[in-house]
Amino acid sequence: MTPNFKKGFDTICIKDDTIYSSIAHTTPIFASSTYVYESPEKAMEVFRGNEEAFIYGRWNHPNVELVENKLTALESFGIENLEAKGYLFSTGMAAIAALFNSTLSAGGTIIAQGNIYGTTVELLNTLVKNRGVQIVFADFADIDNLKKFAQTEKNIQLFYAETPSNPTISAYDLEVISAIAHSCGAKMAVDNTFATPYLQQPFAQGVDFIAHSTTKFLNGHGTALGGFLIGRDKNFMQQEVWKQRKLQGAMLSPFDAWLLNQGLKTLSIRMDKHCNNAREVAVFLRNHQAINKVNYLGFEDHPHHTIAKKQMREFGGVISFELKAGLEAGIKLMNQVKLCTLTASLGTADTLIQHPASMTHFNVPKEQREKFGITDGLIRLSVGMENIEDIIGDLEMGLK
Numbered sequence: 001m002t003p004n005f006k007k008g009f010d011t012i013c014i015k016d017d018t019i020y021s022s023i024a025h026t027t028p029i030f031a032s033s034t035y036v037y038e039s040p041e042k043a044m045e046v047f048r049g050n051e052e053a054f055i056y057g058r059w060n061h062p063n064v065e066l067v068e069n070k071l072t073a074l075e076s077f078g079i080e081n082l083e084a085k086g087y088l089f090s091t092g093m094a095a096i097a098a099l100f101n102s103t104l105s106a107g108g109t110i111i112a113q114g115n116i117y118g119t120t121v122e123l124l125n126t127l128v129k130n131r132g133v134q135i136v137f138a139d140f141a142d143i144d145n146l147k148k149f150a151q152t153e154k155n156i157q158l159f160y161a162e163t164p165s166n167p168t169i170s171a172y173d174l175e176v177i178s179a180i181a182h183s184c185g186a187k188m189a190v191d192n193t194f195a196t197p198y199l200q201q202p203f204a205q206g207v208d209f210i211a212h213s214t215t216k217f218l219n220g221h222g223t224a225l226g227g228f229l230i231g232r233d234k235n236f237m238q239q240e241v242w243k244q245r246k247l248q249g250a251m252l253s254p255f256d257a258w259l260l261n262q263g264l265k266t267l268s269i270r271m272d273k274h275c276n277n278a279r280e281v282a283v284f285l286r287n288h289q290a291i292n293k294v295n296y297l298g299f300e301d302h303p304h305h306t307i308a309k310k311q312m313r314e315f316g317g318v319i320s321f322e323l324k325a326g327l328e329a330g331i332k333l334m335n336q337v338k339l340c341t342l343t344a345s346l347g348t349a350d351t352l353i354q355h356p357a358s359m360t361h362f363n364v365p366k367e368q369r370e371k372f373g374i375t376d377g378l379i380r381l382s383v384g385m386e387n388i389e390d391i392i393g394d395l396e397m398g399l400k
Contacts, residue, residue: 007073009074009077009198009268010268012070012073012074012077013070013074013264013265013266013267013268014265016066016261017066017069020062020063020065020066027062027063027066027258027261029063029254029255029258030061030062030063030254031254031255032057032061032254033056033057034055034056034057035053035054035055035056037053057251057254058246058249058251059246059251060251061251061254061257062254063254063255063257063258063261064088064251064252064254064257066257066261067088067257067260067261067264068086068087068088068228070261070264071086071088071197071212071214071218071228071230071264072084072085072086072230074197074198075192075197075201075202075203075210075230076203077197077201078201078204079201079203079204082203082232083232083234084203084230084231084232084234084237085230085231085234085237085238086228086229086230086231086237087228087229087230087237087241087242087245088214088226088227088228088251088252088257088260089226089227089228089229089245089250089251089252090225090226090227090250090251090252090253090256091213091215091225091226091227091250092193092211092212092213092214092215092216092225092226092227092228093119093120093123093213093227094227094245094248094250095211095212095213095227095228095229095250096120096123096191096211096227096229097123097127097244097248097250098229098241098244098245098248098250099158099189099209099211099229099241100123100124100128100133100158101244102236102240102241102243102244103157103158103187103189103209104128104131104133104157104158105131105132105133105157106131106132106133107132107133107155108133108134108155108156108157108158109133109134109135109136109153109154109155109156109157110124110128110133110134110135110136110156110157110158110159110160111136111138111146111149111153111156111158111159111160111181111186112124112135112136112137112138112159112160113137113138113139113140113160113161113162113165113172114137114138114139114140114368114371115162115165115166115167115168115170115373115374116160116161116162116165116166116191117162117166117191117193118356118361118363118364119363120162120191121137121361121363121364121368122363122364125365133157134153136149136153137368140161140163140172140177141170141172141303141304143173143176143177143180146159146177146180147180150180150181150183150184150186151184153184156181156184156185156186157186157187158181158186158187158188158189159177159178159180159181159186159187159188159189160189160190160191161174161177161188161189161190161191162190162191162193162194163190163191163194163195163200164194164195164297164308164316164318165194166191166193166194166318166356166380167318167320167356167361167374167378167380168295168320168373168374168378169295169296169297169316169318169319169320170295170297170304170373171297171304171305171307171308171311171312172304172307173307173310173311174188174190174202174205174206174207174311175205175206175311178205178206178207178208179206181208182206187208187209188206188207188208188209189207189208189209189210189211190202190207190209190210190211191211191212191213192210192211192212193211193212193213193216193217193347194216194217194316194318194346195312195316196212196217196218196267196271198267198268198271198313199271199275199312199313199314199316200311200312200313202311203232205311207232208231208232208233209229209230209231209232210229210230210231211227211228211229212227212228212229213226213227214226214227214228214260215227215345215347216345216346216347216348217267217270217271217274217317217346217347218260218263218264218267218347219259219260219263219347220263220266220267220270220347220348220349221259221262221263221348221349222345222347222348222349223259223263224255224256224259224260225256226252226256226257226260227252229241270349270385271314271317272314273385274316274317274347274383274384274385275314275315275316275317276388277317277383277384277385277386277388277391278296278298278315278316278317278318278319278383279296279298279315280388280392281319281381281383281388281391281392281395282294282296282298282299282319284392284395284396285319285321285395286299288396288399289324290323290324290325290329290399291321291322291323291324291399292321292322292323292324293321293322294319294320294321295319295320295321296315296319297312297315297316298314298315317347317382317383318346318347318380318381318382318383319380319381319383320356320378320379320380320381321378321379321381322375322377322378322379323377323379323399326376326377327355327376327377329377330355330377330378330379331355332398333353333379333395333398333399334353334354334355334379334398336397336398336400337353337394337395337397337398338394338397339351339386339390339391339393339394340352340353340381340391340394340395340398341353342354345382346380346382347382348382348384349384349385350384350385350386351381351382351383351384351386351391351394352381352382352384353379353380353381353382354379354380355378355379355380356374356378356380357369357374357375357376357378361374
């Protein structure tokens with residue numbers, strides 16, 4: 001039976017609701033496309049919306065609902081009077097697309113942070129723009145300019161942020177920007193992938209929508225794709241966002257939802273380890289003679305350190321840096337490391353290294369990339385949970 005007390009963050013991550021597990025200790029994978037009814041009368045009531053039941057795997061299924069409830073509880077943790085609703089999607093981009101499709105319409109404007117995930121930029125510059133939506137990329141650290149946009153731009157429907165940002169590792173004041181968005185009748189959304197709800201809870205800062213690529217830290221093992229979108233307006237989510245997922249077929253599979261649930265059980269201890277290792281790697285790199293700049297929010301002289309400290313529990317497990325000798329030195333480093341894995345993802349147990357300009361942000365126009373700090377010489381490192389001596393040793397060897 002469900003306990004009648006408020007569960008802690010880690011307990012929510014670990015324990016599965018017993019209604020899904022039946023007699024099995026671990027919730028099984030419900031590998032079924034459809035669900036049966038005890039009578040035609042029951043089926044009629046379900047399809048009319050008068051009774052709740054699983055209908056079809058494209059609409060909903062037990063493995064997805066279980067994880068949706070967990071993630072909703074985690075993003076809402078400790079926040080009073082919040083009735084948020086969240087939905088899982090087949091990928092993080094499917095979740096972000098559902099956000100844009102449900103909140104943006106022809107003639108409207110979105111104010112988007114300039115240094116965000118490359119595929120999100122590509123989505124905005126193509127499919128969203130082609131629907132007649134005006135796209136304005138802005139520096140979200142320039143609060144005065146954001147206030148100016150709120151006063152001068154017509155029909156702003158959404159402000160869209162990502163903090164910490166990918167790959168410049170900047171932090172933006174969600175409370176202040178949410179207030180600006182609301183002052184002009186717009187909504188505020190943030191990609192919380194890098195932080196996860198363990199490190200940052202945007203609803204507490206006034207944000208309206210939170211998106212995740214669950215492929216990353218939430219899954220934590222690189223075993224499955226997935227996305228999550230949660231909104232503080234439960235009715236809007238149930239009517240508009242659920243419709244996007246149902247009609248576009250962007251449902252997460254039972255197996256991928258099951259894998260995500262396994263990852264969630266160790267979220268907090270993994271994030272602590274990622275953060276601790278990232279701190280030590282950042283210090284090592286900053287003190288290395290070959291490094292020109294390290295982007296890490298934990299440094300007190302980072303221009304966004306105070307913001308990150310205000311709205312985050314810790315400073316995250318992803319850093320980026322530039323070498324004094326530029327791109328060629330970065331390529332040499334990526335060729336010489338043996339422990340760090342060269343791949344375009346992040347948030348897995350092992351340390352991942354990549355070159356944003358030629359990989360994750362390849363389709364972002366060069367002028368736009370450089371304007372927002374994504375230079376050709378920037379290297380991104382998702383610091384894993386290996387022994388810290390081994391990670392640093394690998395980087396030291398690669399920098400020779």
